[in-house]
Amino acid sequence: MIDLNLIGIGTGDPDHVTQQAIAAMNAADLILIPLKGPEKTELAELRRCLLAQHLNNPTTRVxxxxxxxxxxxxxxxxxxxxDWHDAIAQAWKTAITEALGTEADANVALLIWGDPMLYDSSLRIAERLGHRMQITPRVIPGITAIQALCAAHAIPLNGVGAPVTLTTGRQLRNHGWPDGVQTVVVMLDGDCAFRALDPAGIEIWWGGCVAMPQERLVAGTLAEVAEKIVTIRAALRAELGWVMDIYLMRRTA
Known part of the structure; x- marks a missing residue:
């Protein structure tokens, strides 16, 4: 039986890692680090740096x-x-069995950006892995990109007693501003979908690579800063080969 630990590690700052996460890393027999291609090697390197700082169990294999x-x-x-999730589940199984064999009882861990429950597919992939081998999933929560963004800008997530909608760039682009809400948080937006909105009365707080050394922040009315965000985002992507960003928008009363 494999105990599969999905460990939330925050958004890039080693100090985001909780004591519970550190304990789970050091209890693992095997820690898996995914490689996403040469343009995203820095994401793997950030995981290596986290382990260098927090992993002190000499028997843990990486x-x-x-x-x-x-x-x-x-x-x-x-x-x-x-189909992609199926392929990843198979890649997890292959990596585990090649490292541990097919009959092993072991603790296996993956380091998940932010928190595994929020716009991350690790839990769904773990469910598919469970159809291929015996596993018991366990989640160690982490600081989310939403928390990191609000902290970086020193703003509250919600208006007083008001709801918040979490959505994606695809949904915002296809359906516009969600009905009945003052505050919208947008993730997984590769095309700056806020440009499709009427900017009147909208403020935006944007962050690229939040809590990483490359962090960039922009805030202001959408009409005034939209193109600035587009320019900075493009520059980050050109520099790194990738960019992780998130933004919060609020309609004025």
């Missing part, structure tokens, strides 16, 4: 493995994501 890429086109989006 194994890196190649993460399958999602098909860019062809099948509908939902089908491509489903």
């Amino acid at each position: 194994v890196e493995f190649d993460l399958p890429e999602r098909d860019a086109d062809g099948a509908p989006y939902d089908q491509r994501v489903s």
Whole structure:
């Protein structure tokens, strides 16, 4: 039986890692580090740095493995994501069995950006892995990108007694501002979907690579700072080969 620990590690700052997460790392027999291609080697390096700082168990093995890429086109989006998750589950199984064998009882850990419950597919992939081998999943919560963004800008997440909608760039672009809410948090936006909105009465707080050394922050009215965000985001992507960003928007009363 494999105890599969999905460990939330925050958004890039080693100090985000909780004591519970550190204990789980040091209790692991095997820690898996996914490699997402040469343009994202820095993400793997950040995981290596976290382990260098927090892992002190000499018997814990650290194994890196190649993460399958999602098909860019062809099948509908939902089908491509489903096929991709199947491929990742198989990659997890292969990495585990090659490192530990097929009959092992062991603790295995993966380090998950932010928190595994929020716009991350690790739990869904773990469920698929459970169809391939005996596992018991365990989640160690981490600081989310939403928490890091609000802390970086020193703002509250919500208005007084008001709801908040968490959504994606795809949803914002296709459906516009969600009905009945003052505050919207947008994740997984590769196209700066806020440009599709009427900017009147909207303030935005944006962060790229929040809590990492490359962190960039922009805040202001959407009309005034939208193009500045687009420019900074493009520069970060050109510099790093990738960019992780998030933003909060609020309509004025």
